Amino acid sequence: MLNLVQLRYTDTSLFILQRGKTFVYLLVYVDDILITGNDNSSIQRVLHSLADRFSVKDPKELNYCLGIEAHRTVKGLHLCQRKYIIDLLQRYNMLYAKPVATPMASSPKLTLKSGSPLPDGTDYRSLVGSLQYLSFTRLDISYAVNRLSQFMHRPTQEHWQAAKRVLRYLAGTTTHGLFFAAKNNLALHAYFDADRAGDRDDYVSTNAYIVYMGTHPVSWSAKKQKTVARSSTEAEYRAIANTSAELRWICNLLTELGVYIRVIPTVYCDNVGATFLCANPVFHSRMKHLALDYHFVRG
Known part of the structure; x- marks a missing residue:
């Protein structure tokens, strides 16, 4: 052996x-x-x-595994979940639904008290759970799925309609997925953002990031932070720490796989305060709770 x-x-x-x-x-x-x-x-x-x-x-040869379809060509590898999407649409009688351009409406924002509670939330929970698995190859629905997951304990009619909107979006994008070109550089870079106090129920910020290897997205996430941020700088800074943690994990994995990244990974930040804090921090009584994140980013 x-x-x-x-x-x-x-x-x-x-x-x-x-x-x-x-x-x-x-x-x-x-x-x-x-x-x-x-x-x-x-x-x-x-x-x-x-x-x-x-x-x-x-x-x-790899062509279908765990609901993910793999299509190999001379140009690269395409991963999608077309069959999984079609089965999901058939299960909820949405296969011939009218497609929409986005998975979630920008307004009004969903809250815990939006609409009247559903008599039985089983279908809602089942649908959101299925969408969570689908987000493995569909990063375009990651934020919508994360948002819908926050109402699984008390789903309402508005939450249910928002979940069905995701299905309508999928009905028009069944073949969308990830394409990994045969030729690609190995430079890692990441983008992130934070929606400070975007949740109207508990005012917790939501941060999201996407990590690219060359032109290929290899990791992404959209989730609420663990604590309430009292400034946009704090919310963005915690998002930097989460993104840096993911980048470090990817670098460790690539190293163990025998793939060495010769260029230092780059994190792109659009918040001036968080950028200055990373470069030249001034720790005082109001910033001590960020010390751990700072040392993690600098390390």
Whole structure:
């Protein structure tokens, strides 16, 4: 049996075999396994070793896994969840719904008390849970899904209509997904933003980021912060810390995969106060709670 070293620091489901310049990567999710590498003979040896101890189906080229469709061309790899979207639309009788241009209306903003409570919120919770899985390849619905997830304990008619709007948006964009070109540079850069006190119920800010490797989005998130920010600088600064944490995790993962980033990752910030704070902080009684985030970003 070949020795596969588990990557315990970044992803506990990822295993790697390295022998000189040969790499084999094995990703496990329950009983589904993805395996790839830069040497076909090494990949075959790993597959034969697994088949000697476990009941393994005949390996096939990656085309569908965990609801994600993979289409490979000479130009690159396209990942989408078209079948998953169609099944979801059929389940809620929205397959032929009139498409809309955006997944969520900009106004009025949803609140906990928007509309009358649903008699039974089971369908709402099921739909939002399905949309959460869909956001793995559809970063364009990440914010809408995060917002809808905040009302799962008490969904209302307005929340339900907002969730159905996401389905209407998906009805017109079933083939959208992620495309990874065969030729791409390895420079990492990230964009982020924060909506200070954007939640009218608890006035907690929402921060979002997207990390690119070259021209490819590789990580994204939209979620509420843990505490209330008393200024836009504080909200943006915490968003920088969250983005920096994600960038550091990606760099660690790439290093363990044998991919080395030669250029220092760049984080783009549109808040002057947060930028100045990162470059030349002045810690006083009102900024001590940001000391941890500051040292994390500088580190």
